[in-house]
Amino acid sequence: VERTGLNEDVTAALDAIAGRRVAHVFLVACGGSLSIMHPGKYLLDRHAPMLPSDVMNADEFTCRAPARLGPDALVILCSQTGTTRETARAAAFARAAGAATIAMTLDPASPLARAAEHVVRYDAPYTTGTPIDPADSNYAVLYMLLAGLIAQRGGPDLRGPLLRSLPALGPAIEAAKAAFAPQSQRFADRFAGAGTIYTTASGVNYGAAYSFAICVLMEMQWIDSQAIHANEFFHGPFEVVDREACFIALVGLDETRRIEERTVGFLRRFGDPDNIMVLDAATLDLSGLEPPFRAALVPLVFFDVLWAFAYLLAARRGHTMLEARRYMKKLVDY
């Protein structure tokens, strides 16, 4: 689908804050929804000198009560179902402090949506199993919001490249899944018995590595994990590398690529290359994706590839995916 402008919710939210001063942007969520805020901040850091920003876990945000939170702050929050209590509470807290609040969620009637001033809906494939256009995904909508905000605040206008890139995203993801399918099958076999699987990434890809480590490997597969920043890797974590160690290493196209390449070089040298699954975006057909979103959308491509890999891994381990939780959404109080 060709896009001629930002989506309706994004436009409405941006119009509503057009007259407000924004001295700080807080990107606030929990878990998987927090993970997308890292590339959001990367975009701001690269392109928006007028917009300092923080990525913060929602409950940390509420307790910490940053001194810069006030009428000049914009708080963007995200929760897929909109029922994450900490995030809804953070929205109410930010609103009470006078900040502008924009909630990203699937459900405009959810507690988060009701707590925030403005609501931006997005689509997710994982809850229903129905395919969606990734141009309506959390990444796409967050980038629309931030590209619109940066342009509104006098920064570079990234809306054109974004809107031209979005229709190419779905095909790029499908091509990537196909390209990585044989590798995914091989590593699903290889990692089936692993007790620990680490992920590494830097820059715009860190959030995808984080989300896969905590929401997929730990939450759904009960596999020990950690998302290791690809340079922090060399300042401690690399000492766990031996021939048995299992790693998933992301190598993207952003300005930090050389960091991720260095990590892969080390892992292949001192680990067993058969235990090092590398996703390198340079091997992919990303036709139609334009800078800076050619790099900035890579983590979504990677995450979808890893999601498919997780199903193969789960099947190989006899451990179902979405049902395989002991506590989340099973306990009433925790």
Added chain:
Amino acid sequence: VERTGLNEDVTAALDAIAGRRVAHVFLVACGGSLSIMHPGKYLLDRHAPMLPSDVMNADEFTCRAPARLGPDALVILCSQTGTTRETARAAAFARAAGAATIAMTLDPASPLARAAEHVVRYDAPYTTGTPIDPADSNYAVLYMLLAGLIAQRGGPDLRGPLLRSLPALGPAIEAAKAAFAPQSQRFADRFAGAGTIYTTASGVNYGAAYSFAICVLMEMQWIDSQAIHANEFFHGPFEVVDREACFIALVGLDETRRIEERTVGFLRRFGDPDNIMVLDAATLDLSGLEPPFRAALVPLVFFDVLWAFAYLLAARRGHTMLEARRYMKKLVDY
């Protein structure tokens, strides 16, 4: 030792930047030195509405080249030996961008010290084995720098409470080590065979949990680990909890304490309490430490307690501490 003012290096660095505009503070380092920057940012977030800040791995910082880096930025860097290449390079990069640069290091002749405009020395006990006054440690010096900066920029004057707290820090650490010694011995026995040990913390303590996970458990003991933010814990990681899971949970005195308490409650309910080592600052004698440093110095107290615990654990596992590295400082190129 009573302190009548900030130390000489800190005073010189602050005097040198007194006439400069500071619109952004970047806290830049790698690994263990990066870990102290998290509580530094916490202090700024709580008390310095005029100073937005970022904590960033040094190589990420150089590659990302944030748009807010320029003549109005202050970049504080830290490397114990001053030889961390990524950090020295980040200092040179920041200086070339026109930013003010202050390097924290043990060695004023090191590459980092030479790359930065201003140098602030600190002491560390771990390299020589000689006891130091923790009032001269990395935490103490960073807080002096930030308290001085906040006061200089028209924020609250936290220098008094800091200077009055510092002489009480050494005794507080010794008392904490003694208080936790029996527990440390018990858990060294208990964790000796553990393949994975997680740490949890939030707020001002997150850095200590991070440093212990990556620089001690992973680097020196080759034990799989992750520092899990105590609320992020509930959004994925908690699914790995079973009766075998080993956790070290920090519970401090800052505004996020209830987050850490909730995590401990869950761990004790669903894990085996004998595998959950809790360090609760409320049980400690912190006489003489004044707010906000009563809370802000807790991570240093915890880290020193954990350092002693690590020696017990290492002895129990027959795995020496500082010598036990495969790659770090053994390989020439990586």
